[in-house]
Amino acid sequence: xxxxxxxxxxxxxxxxxxxxxxxxxxxxxxxxxxxxxxxxxxxxxxxxxxxxxxxxxxxxxxxxxxxxxxxxxxxxxxxxxxxxxxxxxxxxxxxxxxxxxxxxxxxxxxxxxxxxxx
Amino acid sequence: xxxxxxxxxxxxxxxxxxxxxxxxxxxxxxxxxxxxxxxxxxxxxxxxxxxxxxxxxxxxxxxxxxxxxxxxxxxxxxxxxxxxxxxxxxxxxxxxxxxxxxxxxxxxxxxxxxxxxxxxxxxxxxxxxxxxxxxxxxxxxxxxxxxxxxxxxxxxxxxxxxxxxxxxxxxxxxxxxxxxxxxxxxxxxxxxxxxxxxxxxxxxxxxxxxxxxxxxxxxxxxxxxxxxxxxxxxxxxxxxxxxxxxxxxxxxxxxxxxxxxxxxxxxxxxxxxxxxxxxxxxxxxxxxxxxxxxxxxxxxxxxxxxxxxxxxxxxxxxxxxxxxxxxxxxxxxxxxx
Numbered sequence: 001x002x003x004x005x006x007x008x009x010x011x012x013x014x015x016x017x018x019x020x021x022x023x024x025x026x027x028x029x030x031x032x033x034x035x036x037x038x039x040x041x042x043x044x045x046x047x048x049x050x051x052x053x054x055x056x057x058x059x060x061x062x063x064x065x066x067x068x069x070x071x072x073x074x075x076x077x078x079x080x081x082x083x084x085x086x087x088x089x090x091x092x093x094x095x096x097x098x099x100x101x102x103x104x105x106x107x108x109x110x111x112x113x114x115x116x117x118x
Numbered sequence: 119x120x121x122x123x124x125x126x127x128x129x130x131x132x133x134x135x136x137x138x139x140x141x142x143x144x145x146x147x148x149x150x151x152x153x154x155x156x157x158x159x160x161x162x163x164x165x166x167x168x169x170x171x172x173x174x175x176x177x178x179x180x181x182x183x184x185x186x187x188x189x190x191x192x193x194x195x196x197x198x199x200x201x202x203x204x205x206x207x208x209x210x211x212x213x214x215x216x217x218x219x220x221x222x223x224x225x226x227x228x229x230x231x232x233x234x235x236x237x238x239x240x241x242x243x244x245x246x247x248x249x250x251x252x253x254x255x256x257x258x259x260x261x262x263x264x265x266x267x268x269x270x271x272x273x274x275x276x277x278x279x280x281x282x283x284x285x286x287x288x289x290x291x292x293x294x295x296x297x298x299x300x301x302x303x304x305x306x307x308x309x310x311x312x313x314x315x316x317x318x319x320x321x322x323x324x325x326x327x328x329x330x331x332x333x334x335x336x337x338x339x340x341x342x343x344x345x346x347x348x349x350x351x352x353x354x355x356x357x358x359x360x361x362x363x364x365x366x367x368x369x370x371x372x373x374x375x376x377x378x379x380x381x382x383x384x385x386x387x388x389x390x391x392x393x394x395x396x397x398x399x400x401x402x403x404x405x406x407x408x409x410x411x412x413x414x415x416x417x418x419x420x421x422x423x424x425x426x427x428x429x430x431x432x433x434x435x436x437x438x439x440x441x442x443x444x445x446x447x448x449x450x451x452x453x454x455x
Binding site for chain 1: 145152155174178
């Protein structure tokens with residue numbers, strides 16, 4: 001009975017966690033794109049920094065962000081194999097800055113509420 | 119290498135042209151990077167397998183590239199679609215059953231097997247037709263979802279003023295009534311259509327003679343069958359009318375306009391059917407007179423009926439249009455509702 005209870009709450013917790021990660025995904029990706037990166041390098045970078053992202057989610061996301069004008073890309077063909085490098089566009093930088101500010105606001109407020117300081 | 123090729127192909131085949139080429143090229147170089155990034159002590163084939171499994175189903179990646187799910191009939195219509203589909207298919211099967219039963223009563227040859235196989239194939243064809251037409255209607259709705267035929271646009275700015283007032287009782291259209299309307303008109307028109315198609319000679323005056331049922335056909339079989347598309351269109355229009363009622367749930371100007379247009383078309387079609395003097399069987403009245411030993415002049419009475427049938431259809435259509443117009447204007451304006 002008790003086991004069943006913990007199992008259900010684990011499922012619920014997982015789904016909330018998934019939502020939370022999905023919500024911060026774009027911000028996490030944008031943090032690494034001040035300099036040009038290609039898809040797989042970005043996966044490794046984010047994983048090293050403890051913000052793991054599914055490769056299958058990341059590659060399409062990069063393309064979508066490019067379509068929205070947030071990223072710009074360039075094919076690097078001089079290396080042994082061609083790679084597509086992504087980087088924040090001018091517009092993307094502005095978006096990123098504002099997004100960061102919002103993030104600080106949200107996380108500050110939430111942290112303070114959680115800690116009972118407000 | 120084989121698996122990588124197949125994987126890239128499985129994702130890319132959902133795209134075309136330059137887009138496909140780009141997606142495939144990028145995905146391939148990422149996959150190769152991932153494989154190289156793995157522990158080099160593992161055999162190559164195993165690294166490929168692990169990489170592709172990690173990427174997940176190609177369908178999902180392709181969907182991500184497409185930027186979200188796409189529907190033939192999306193969540194906003196799906197429930198209604200299912201409901202209408204069930205109702206109409208059930209009613210079509212019902213209408214066909216009644217029509218085939220009528221036909222069976224008049225079969226002199228008592229072998230039931232051909233009749234039964236006729237019945238089954240009619241059921242199958244009917245259900246298929248109903249399914250196809252309803253699906254077509256809803257797919258069209260889904261496609262035009264961004265234009266605003268039946269739903270108000272979701273993305274336009276709105277104010278509290280846009281909230282429709284709770285409709286007065288008279289302005290509401292009962293859901294049950296619409297559903298019953300769908301059932302009844304499906305039963306009726308399916309019956310008519312199946313009869314015209316498979317046993318048009320049975321549409322007429324039926325009487326019993328020496329314990330045998332005899333029919334005096336009222337219609338000219340071939341002319342009636344030639345007008346089949348008209349009947350089917352009238353049927354579909356009447357369904358569309360009831361479905362619009364169901365969607366709106368209350369009288370509005372828009373619903374009123376839709377009702378008026380649909381009624382206008384089906385009235386014109388009905389007039390075209392019955393204004394054609396050739397649909398009537400030539401000596402229906404004479405036969406009735408002769409067979410039934412009537413004492414009054416049925417022939418001129420029948421002439422009168424034929425003369426009045428078109429005006430009655432027009433009058434019925436006009437009444438419906440006037441009602442729709444009245445209710446649309448009376449209850450359609452927000453301030454007045």
